[in-house]
Amino acid sequence: MLMSLLFRIGDILKGRVGTYTVAKKLQESVWLRKPVVVKSLPDYPRVRNERDVLKRFQDRTRCLRPLVDEIVEPSDCLTIVLRHLQSDLLDVSIQKTLNRKELKYVCRQSLEALRVLYDDGFVHTDLKPDNVFVNFREGDLGGCYPVNSAWAKFGTLEGAPIWSNIWSFGAVLISLIHGGNLNLFRPRGMESRRQFRYFAFPAKFEQVAGPETINCILYLMHEIPLEQTTPFSQTTEREVTKKDKSFIGKIMMLDWRDRPTAT
Template identity: 45%
Template sequence: MASSLFRIGQVLRGKSGRYTIAKHIRDTIWLAKTIRIIISTSNQAQETVIIKSVLGHPRVQNERDILKRFQNNASCLRPLLDEIEDPPNPTTIVLKHLEDDLLRATKAKPLNQKELKYVSKRILEALSSLHEGGYVHADIKPDNIFVNYTERGPESGIRFSEVQLGDLGGTCHIDSKWAKSGTPLGAPMWRSPEMIMETPWGTPTDIWSFGAMLIYLIYGGDFNLFDPTSVPYGHEEYSLEVLKQQFRYFGPWPGKYEEIASPETVHAIMWIMQEIPKSDTTPFSLVSEKEVRKEDKDFIMGIMKMDWRDRPTARELLGHEWFKEIANE
């Protein structure tokens, strides 16, 4: 079991520092303390870091490799700080520790408009870097977005000083066997339609997941537009029910989807469209402004396209007028 890898108080030696295990957070993640010498004063400063390691799976090695490739050009990715040399196996990495994740932060207090755009901009900046390098994160969701809180005070209107995308263990190249075979990755509620249908996917799948997360952040609390109430999480038809929810709010698939879909996929789509007649759909475009601001709804409608070819890129979204008011943040 992953929990037996390290014990509380154990010292790990990295390439550039030593780390004392302080707490086991979950499965593959620990909190650790490191001693840093402040040269100018010869004082010691204790810092908290994240230790990540897992037996028998390449996720940690993959996250290490992806971060080495991208973090110097992408400040919105949670960075790799060190790699553990002792013990030498399994691969163990040291990551920057941030105070919270977006799931907990937004449950504690919903995001205001400035925070929503500030967070969205930084997520898209991270995605833009990955996508332009040919990689897909494949697991965009609120608990993979990490934040530090600001000391600027409430007058700034933004409670976060840093927003960074993390958990790159499943990040893969657009030409990887997982992307080309349509292997579903990440949590079903945030997956794109093409990933749920197990058809080939690429960077647009992250754009759908970003849009799904944006909707979640706008509503706040525990509400998720795509969470089916018909079956519990883990049920064998859970992903299918998520796909039905996507169809209800953002369908139908355009006729041109047949150009890229297999006969089996077209058959599945036709079945869903017959299962859910137009009278039973609830188009997101008809959501009232009282529920979702018009400018937010327009931005989302441009993202949540059932045909992945119609979705904008992360770079295009960063240039959208929706971000105009925080252009100088």
């Protein structure tokens, strides 16, 4: 029986294609054995979901983090083995602002992954800098679900349920362009306020939002008067080039019907 700590350093895990020794604990459910990462947590649907999504999509694109193996012993709970990656875009961009070539590569690879998911009717509910990894090719898919599923429609507590997919891609891009510690997804609980300051809600928001969302929007509009906003459209050429601002402006439309597709 696995204890609450799941694994101990030095534990031997037997998979379908290999054997692994636990070397380090990265997160509550993530364990490291170079050159792989082991994910496991009892009764936690995201691990099972990530396994199923990767099995379905990883042969179609190099832009998704590969599923390396599945542990069969111990077998108390589902445990998957993923390729080990050194860091993620959040940590990397804090240490060093990406150059133009790197930014373009990140954009293309991220959109390629989203396009592959969309083709089968899946959405990513947790697209953010720390879910795009440092080799710029692969992402965490624990929060990826079919578009008509309850998880996709109502979001998940672990994810970024308000801003998903194309909008979140644009928010990631803004963070990467500015570099440093600018992250529109942090601090936790402040995403709505921070993003509202950049992109005010359109007058037609009632056409695409339910009563609860409308109440949240009205609250934000009351809490942050127009004169306190800092519209992204007023960003100077010194901060963001004209072409980049135009590109991002098309993406960051709060009415999803006005946004471009991943393709």
